[in-house]
Amino acid sequence: MKLYYSPGACSLSPHIALHEAGLAHELVRVDLKAKKTEKGDDFTKINPKGQVPVLQLDSGELVTEGPVIVQMIADKAAGKNLAPANGSAERYKLQEWLNFITTELHKNFSPLFQPVIPDDVKNFFRDRIKGKFKYAESQLAGKDYLMGKQFTVADGYLFVMLKWAERTGMDLSEFKNLMALKDRVAARPNVKAALDMEAQAQKAA
Known part of the structure; x- marks a missing residue:
């Protein structure tokens, strides 16, 4: 491949x-x-x-x-075990997370990487992104990863978004569950x- x-x-x-x-x-x-x-x-x-x-x-x-x-x-x-079995309820939950990350997080980052977009517009998108991260934070309570104890491809994708937040100067330190997940994923060989x-x-x- x-x-x-x-x-x-x-x-x-x-x-x-x-x-x-x-x-x-x-x-x-x-x-x-x-x-x-x-x-x-x-x-x-x-x-x-x-x-x-x-x-x-x-x-x-x-x-x-x-x-x-x-x-x-x-x-x-x-x-x-990077994804639950096709057709299972857990697989649909994984797809729900992948859709959320790609539409609610990933695409909202796009304006932050465009130099021509004014700062006030970028701040609007930063606030929007933070609200989406807040949802992910709430869903991680008591979990190691998005699907529970098992690392999946959704965690790898969310990790990239957390790296982008860091890259664009977004402070997510209040989100302890997300920061713990970021560290947990970063530590994987x-x-x-x-x-x-x-x-x-x-x-x-």
């Missing part, structure tokens, strides 16, 4: 999932501004959306959209491996 990614982008979520799943994969760095791969290929010919992540399967098929990709990765390594690889790639770029 081949993962098209950009260091620090939302593609970190499937990158973490691949490490956690123990699946062999190749990484292809993408310059999202230039829409070029590290070899200079036109990325829009690979994904006309111009976005990462993209997962290329061994068959050559391309899969886009992070929440779909991480579930596919989890299903390819069912023994790792496979997460450290993904973060280290992306940090090295960023330095080399």
Whole structure:
């Protein structure tokens, strides 16, 4: 498999999932501004959306959209318990979390990364994001992870959003459950491996 990614982008979520799943994969760095791969290929010919992540399967098929990709990765390594079984009530709960993270957190971050957007508009989105994090905080009470005791691909995705909050100067220190989850996920060896690889790639770029 081949993962098209950009260091620090939302593609970190499937990158973490691949490490956690123990699946062999190749990484292809993408310059999202230039829409070029590290070899200079036109990325829009690979994904006309111009976005990462993209997962290329061994068959050559391309899969886009992070929440779909991480579930596919989890299903390819069912023994790792990165997602509950398809069709189970728990799987629908996982999908609920993935949808919440992608629509209520992920997309609300977009304006914070745009230099042309005024600070007052960014502050509006910061407040909105914080309200969404407050909900996640309440649901983590008494749990190690979003689904309970077991780490899943939803935790990897939420971790990336918590990293983005840190990157954009958002203070979430009042949310003790979220901060504990962030530390718990960051301490996982496979997460450290993904973060280290992306940090090295960023330095080399």
